[in-house]
Amino acid sequence: MSTRSEGFIITSSPHVFASTTTQRIMLAVIVTLIPAAIMSVLYFGARVLLLYVVSIAASMATEAVVKIARGRDWRSITDGSAALTGLLLVMVLPPTISPVLVALASVVAIFIGKEVFGGLGANIFNPALVGRAFLSASYPVQITNYTAPRPVFSFLGSGTDAATSATPLSAARFEGVRVDNLDLFFGQIGGSIGETSTLFLLIGGIALLAMRIINWQLVVSYLGTVFALGGIFYLIDPSTYPDPVFHLLSGGLVIAAFYMATDMVTSPITKVGQAIFGVGAGIIVIVIRLFGGFPEGVMYSILLMNAVTPIINRYTNTTTFGSVEAQQGESA
Amino acid sequence: MSLLTFKKGVHPPSSKEATAAKPIERAPIPDTILVPLSQHLGAPSKPVKSRGDEVTVGEQLSEAASKISAGVHSPVAGKIKKLVDKPLPGGKMAQYVEITVDHEATEAHEFERQDIDLSTLDRKTVTSRMREAGIVGMGGATFPTDVKFSPPPTATLDTLIINGVECEPYLTCDHRLMLENTRELLEGCRALHAAYNFEAIYIGIESNKPDAVEAFEKEAASFADLPLRVVPLAVKYPQGAEKMLIKALTGRTVPMGGLPLEVGVIVSNVQTIFATYEAFFYNKPLIERVVTLSGAGVNSPKNVRAAVGTPLEHLVEFCDGISEDVDKVVVGGPMTGAALPTLDYSVAKGTSGFLFFTEADYTPEGPCIRCGRCVSACPMNLMPLKLAAYAKAEKFEDAKALDVNACFECGSCAFGCPAKIDIVAWIRYAKNYIRVKGL
Numbered sequence: 001m002s003t004r005s006e007g008f009i010i011t012s013s014p015h016v017f018a019s020t021t022t023q024r025i026m027l028a029v030i031v032t033l034i035p036a037a038i039m040s041v042l043y044f045g046a047r048v049l050l051l052y053v054v055s056i057a058a059s060m061a062t063e064a065v066v067k068i069a070r071g072r073d074w075r076s077i078t079d080g081s082a083a084l085t086g087l088l089l090v091m092v093l094p095p096t097i098s099p100v101l102v103a104l105a106s107v108v109a110i111f112i113g114k115e116v117f118g119g120l121g122a123n124i125f126n127p128a129l130v131g132r133a134f135l136s137a138s139y140p141v142q143i144t145n146y147t148a149p150r151p152v153f154s155f156l157g158s159g160t161d162a163a164t165s166a167t168p169l170s171a172a173r174f175e176g177v178r179v180d181n182l183d184l185f186f187g188q189i190g191g192s193i194g195e196t197s198t199l200f201l202l203i204g205g206i207a208l209l210a211m212r213i214i215n216w217q218l219v220v221s222y223l224g225t226v227f228a229l230g231g232i233f234y235l236i237d238p239s240t241y242p243d244p245v246f247h248l249l250s251g252g253l254v255i256a257a258f259y260m261a262t263d264m265v266t267s268p269i270t271k272v273g274q275a276i277f278g279v280g281a282g283i284i285v286i287v288i289r290l291f292g293g294f295p296e297g298v299m300y301s302i303l304l305m306n307a308v309t310p311i312i313n314r315y316t317n318t319t320t321f322g323s324v325e326a327q328q329g330e331s332a
Numbered sequence: 333m334s335l336l337t338f339k340k341g342v343h344p345p346s347s348k349e350a351t352a353a354k355p356i357e358r359a360p361i362p363d364t365i366l367v368p369l370s371q372h373l374g375a376p377s378k379p380v381k382s383r384g385d386e387v388t389v390g391e392q393l394s395e396a397a398s399k400i401s402a403g404v405h406s407p408v409a410g411k412i413k414k415l416v417d418k419p420l421p422g423g424k425m426a427q428y429v430e431i432t433v434d435h436e437a438t439e440a441h442e443f444e445r446q447d448i449d450l451s452t453l454d455r456k457t458v459t460s461r462m463r464e465a466g467i468v469g470m471g472g473a474t475f476p477t478d479v480k481f482s483p484p485p486t487a488t489l490d491t492l493i494i495n496g497v498e499c500e501p502y503l504t505c506d507h508r509l510m511l512e513n514t515r516e517l518l519e520g521c522r523a524l525h526a527a528y529n530f531e532a533i534y535i536g537i538e539s540n541k542p543d544a545v546e547a548f549e550k551e552a553a554s555f556a557d558l559p560l561r562v563v564p565l566a567v568k569y570p571q572g573a574e575k576m577l578i579k580a581l582t583g584r585t586v587p588m589g590g591l592p593l594e595v596g597v598i599v600s601n602v603q604t605i606f607a608t609y610e611a612f613f614y615n616k617p618l619i620e621r622v623v624t625l626s627g628a629g630v631n632s633p634k635n636v637r638a639a640v641g642t643p644l645e646h647l648v649e650f651c652d653g654i655s656e657d658v659d660k661v662v663v664g665g666p667m668t669g670a671a672l673p674t675l676d677y678s679v680a681k682g683t684s685g686f687l688f689f690t691e692a693d694y695t696p697e698g699p700c701i702r703c704g705r706c707v708s709a710c711p712m713n714l715m716p717l718k719l720a721a722y723a724k725a726e727k728f729e730d731a732k733a734l735d736v737n738a739c740f741e742c743g744s745c746a747f748g749c750p751a752k753i754d755i756v757a758w759i760r761y762a763k764n765y766i767r768v769k770g771l
Contacts, residue, residue, distance in 0.1 A: 004654070004656055004658060005645065005674055005675040005676070006673065006674040006675070006676075007673070007674075008658070008659060008660050008661045008671065008672060008673055008674070009659050009660045009671065009692050009694060010671045010672075010673055011660075011671055011692075011694055011754070011757075012671075012746075012754055012756050012757035012760065013662075013666075013667060013668050013669055013670065013671075013741070013743050013746075013756055014666060014667045014668070014743030014746050014747050014756065015660065015662050015666040015667075015669065015671065015687075015689065015692065015693075016344055016345075016347075016501060016666040016667065016693070016747065017693050017746075017747055017748075017749075017752070018342070018344075018747055018748045020705070020748060020750045021695075021750050021751075021752070022698055022699075022701055022750045022751050024750070025701075025703065025750055079698070119699065120698075120699050120701065121699030121700050121701050121702065121751075122699065215704075264701045264702050264703045264704070265701050265702055269702050269704045269707060269715070269717065269718075270704065270707060270715075271704075317715055317718075317734060318707060318710075318713045318714065318715055319713060320588055320712055320713055320714055320734075320735040320738050321575065321585070321588070321711065321712045321713045321738070322575065322585050322586055322587045322588035322589075322590065322712075322738070323588045323735065323738075324587075324588075326585070326588075326713070327585060327587070
């Protein structure tokens with residue numbers, strides 16, 4: 001028989017909770033990226049492994065330093081979000097990039113992209129893309145120096161010549177050269193470290209959808225808009241514009257759709273808002289790819305839509321159950 | 333066919349296994365009971381007895397102080413030792429009547445079955461009987477039942493919903509009552525139907541209690557005169573919330589800030605119906621109810637029929653005590669119940685359970701990552717993350733503009749929050765501020 005009858009914990013209801021934590025969500029995203037990360041090491045060699053280590057370590061260290069400088073708890077680095085930023089950053093950089101630039105980009109990603117806003121949850125822009133945008137503005141040569149991967153899947157597709165160093169998009173845009181879509185799908189093309197293998201990114205992305213960590217509304221609206229708009233231009237003039245499947249499989253659109261546009265902090269809250277984000281980003285991708293000065297528009301499509309996300313959030317509130325608006329919606 | 337339900341909501345583990353199969357046991361009457369005079373929503377009742385008075389079983393201790401109020405009756409025979417001020421769960425102070433029990437007289441008292449002519453029963457008789465018996469909603473909200481059953485003359489009331497959903501984890505008191513008192517519940521329905529002539533009487537039960545559904549279906553044969561519909565519902569929290577239950581069963585939407593009567597419906601918990609049955613057929617006021625004692629920290633989890641005013645310490649003893657590592661005690665269900673600092677509380681009309689937790693989860697709040705899980709969970713289709721953020725920033729007008737007052741604090745948002753933000757507490761803060769300041 002217990003003698004204990006007082007001193008119990010007092011908290012507000014509820015008193016039971018789902019097992020989901022921020023850390024678990026971040027870890028789940030990291031885990032689903034591992035197949036594509038392993039493929040990138042097979043494609044581009046062991047130096048890529050070094051880049052991952054440098055980037056993740058630099059990201060976590062930057063966050064720890066900023067937290068200590070601000071007198072906050074530096075153990076927030078264990079929430080997994082800094083590690084995820086480091087991982088994603090490497091995956092969207094070219095395989096020839098130097099470890100020093102990777103470290104520099106990581107510092108910028110975490111410091112400028114996240115911590116100056118107040119850390120996790122307060123940032124407006126996707127930190128990894130902030131890091132990449134910094135390199136693309138400051139080191140434009142180094143960030144466009146692509147090499148072709150080793151022919152891991154040479155038995156498939158056309159087995160593109162290993163000397164091809166331009167990315168398929170810049171080849172299409174500036175040289176009028178097309179690569180085989182099957183090579184794109186398996187990643188047998190020049191491109192960023194982690195974005196080349198569409199197949200493995202899809203596996204991870206579908207796992208994220210299944211775990212309900214990301215919503216299909218954003219992914220489908222983004223990819224769908226690129227496909228539809230790209231398709232319209234292709235039908236208008238197939239000799240000038242690439243086909244829509246090529247649009248989907250190239251330029252890191254897949255990794256962006258599943259892993260960057262869907263970043264919870266920097267994308268809209270509601271599914272309606274996310275669909276708007278996806279359509280907007282899709283339009284920007286096609287406009288930049290077909291009419292802009294860059295061959296590739298995915299990075300800016302997301303950063304620009306990140307910037308308008310607070311406005312989207314403001315105008316896409318849900319309608320309360322039983323409210324006049326909700327009832328009008330029901331009877332309509 | 334898929335089961336009826338509402339949109340959104342969450343799936344907490346049911347945790348009902350410990351007590352679901354345990355028949356209701358009558359808790360022994362202790363030597364002293366402490367009956368709170370505020371066991372209902374609305375004004376505290378006014379005592380009509382004072383220190384030293386002798387009372388008998390069922391005798392009135394206090395009377396309703398206003399329309400939204402309810403009288404309280406003595407569940408025992410004995411002598412009033414004193415009237416004391418003590419906190420209710422949640423911290424509000426209330427008057428309690430402390431009664432020294434006369435066990436012999438208490439045991440000797442019996443409520444006798446009365447013959448009532450249902451054909452003469454009218455609404456006025458029904459509601460005044462409810463009021464005399466001090467009946468309030470026993471699902472937890474404790475709204476005076478007679479007020480609920482008094483529609484304004486303009487309202488068209490056609491539907492009665494018996495709420496047997498019991499969607500809160502751990503609790504099995506309603507489940508057991510439905511199994512063990514099926515016939516009595518339907519007799520209660522018959523009496524109400526005689527006065528109200530409903531077009532439909534739904535009995536809504538979550539499909540994880542197929543034995544209860546079956547019990548009603550079996551008994552329904554002898555109640556062919558009633559427009560009964562026993563409906564199994566999808567297992568989802570908060571299926572038992574009034575507005576969600578009405579939506580699932582009838583498709584009707586209660587307007588924001590409105591009452592079920594506005595869509596022609598009255599929802600009543602099974603325990604309330606049982607109390608109503610006893611009031612009609614035994615002239616017995618609401619002086620006891622079924623309570624579930626469960627959770628990892630209680631040595632013998634039980635469903636007990638306990639007198640109102642039974643001290644929690646006494647029930648704990650009846651359940652062979654609690655373990656030394658109990659760190660949280662909750663009155664009610666784990667999703668909406670209040671945590672108790674001590675065991676110094678009593679059973680009240682709205683007490684559905686006492687839960688004893690040993691590894692209470694109290695992770696500190698992290699930053700909101702805007703994952704939207706709370707939005708996907710909210711049965712009222714609110715934006716809990718924004719409401720919590722507005723409350724933190726003391727932007728109460730903004731919270732009000734996003735309908736913070738429509739929140740009924742079911743806890744679905746905070747249940748699934750990966751950042752462990754105390755969303756319900758923040759929302760409650762905003763609602764209280766708005767109410768007190770009259771914004």
